[in-house]
Amino acid sequence: MFLTIVGLITAASIGYFLGRGRSTGQWLRKKELPQDQSYPPILHMNKEWLRITLQSIGDGVIATDATGKIVFLNGVAESLTGWAQADATGRPLMEVFHIVNEHTKEPCADPVAKVLATGKIIGLANHTALVRKDGTEVVIADSAAPILDDRGKIEGVVLVFRDETDKRQMQEKLRISEETYRNLFHNAQVGLFRSRLSDGVILEANHQIAEMFGYASRDEFISDFIAKDHYVDESQRNEMLRLLNENGEVRHYEAQFRRKDGSTVWMLYSARIYPEESWLEGVMEDITSRVKAEEKLWHLSYHDSLTGLYNRTFLEEKMECLAQDANLSVIIGDVNGLKLVNDAFGHQQGDQYLVRIASILIKAAGEGGIVVRWGGDEFAIILPHSLPERAMEVMQAIRENCKQEACGTVMPSLALGMAARRGLDERLEEVINRAEDRMYRQKLMESSSIRSGILASLTNTLREKSFETEEHTERTRDLATALGKRIGLSESWLVALSLMASLHDIGKIATPDDILAKPGPLTAEEREIVKKHPEVGYRIIRALPDLAPIAEAILSHHEWWDGSGYPRGLEGEAIPLTARIIALVEAYDAMTHAHPPKSAMTREEAIEQLRRGAGSQFDPYLVEEFIQMIEDH
16 A cells, blocks of 8 residues: 555656656546635656655655556665666566565566556565575565556556565564464473453363363363362362462462363462453463372371371371370270281282271271271370270270171181370370270280181181081091090190191181182192191291190191102101191091992992002002001091
């Protein structure tokens, strides 16, 4: 538009400069001027003044005659085209004013020819470049206007053009900048948005924030999102608005939001108000994973990873809060039989045992009770604002719950000790120490009955799992003690034989039920599992001090006289005597009593089998004594 106006004025100036008077068009004709007004001052300027004016214009000016040949160039046109006035005058325009498309390099149409043909003012197409005389290019914008005489006849054309290189470069930089901004905005790994201050309507957003809130697209997010409906905690929104109103911005504010589907997400939120634009711009980052990790870290810091109970660190930090509680009671419990469970069944079963104990304690402690895993197999229950009577009720509940709940093959049990605070002068650590001392005293006094209970539980479990009946155990015991008496064993040896008869296969409680009850032959892998039961039995018995003397015999009751047995390949008299006796009498009882699918042998058939095994599987001396004992009855 500016070049067009300049072109009109310049056309008028050149028309007069060329000596053709009022030749710029109808607006310069005298008959159209008010009667009391003279011609425009430009028509009264002398040619020198007009020449100086045209030379002073900041744009390039080229004038042609009616045939399209150049009659005038100003200094800027000379500089831009590379042609001097003297060299250019009389040449066709396109020889001097060589223009091409800056991208395709295709020649552009002759603007003078267009003006001469149409009589209209025209402008160059976008992306026009002027090829200078030396072959270099410069991006230009121009317009061409006709020069008319008094009768409206075209006497020539004037072109006004300017160097657009800097402008084009600035436009390109602006385009690149805007494109970069758009790319950053829409490809950022955080959510970006702009909303209207008055009502919170979303004006712009990237797809990341739409995805964070569970919307299918940014368009859906922009049209449907209402911020206040997505805060999980309204107080968090109010605090964020307060900070915005007071400071004009909010930085690194954490809040929990509700997604479109109702699930929740934690966001790190920063925003700034632009009052002059009446909008708010902000950035949001999904920090749900970080928050969950922090929560998990906090939980691990103050909770036992196995049972989920509070740990000792938590209680030590909690003591400051409990310091002002004068009516406080503490129960300390030590788990009975944990080592036995670990040794017999493995630590995985031991872990399950502890988890069950934790469940029992939580149930007994009730609301307000603080259950803590105090150590490996020790637990503490803190009962704030509780008198000793309340603590006694909790201890009784623990004992009742243990009786009602089984954990694998061992009935849960704990040794318990309780202490109540004697006033604010007594530190909590002292109360815990008194409860712990009482627990240890109880464990010491009840140790024998505890072990007896565990053993009875294991024995009952073995009978339930295997085909061995109580009658089989009694027969084996009777035969073993009878043989022991025959060969002159002492009373203590006979007691050991009696215990061996009951407990030699105790390790089978760790053998899977499907293997023990399998009707057909065992696979090689299953046989290897069964062959581990002497070692399991050994570990169980070693965990019970009263029975430790027979542990070695239990480990060896599947050894053979010739060394081909298991688990250690002992031979001869290296095998404990009680183990040799039990192996012999149990084999005889098994042969003479039916065990589906096998039928029972006669006494004679069984004796023959024992004779064949003498010196290989069985101690030959014991075989002869046992056969003689059987035949004597």
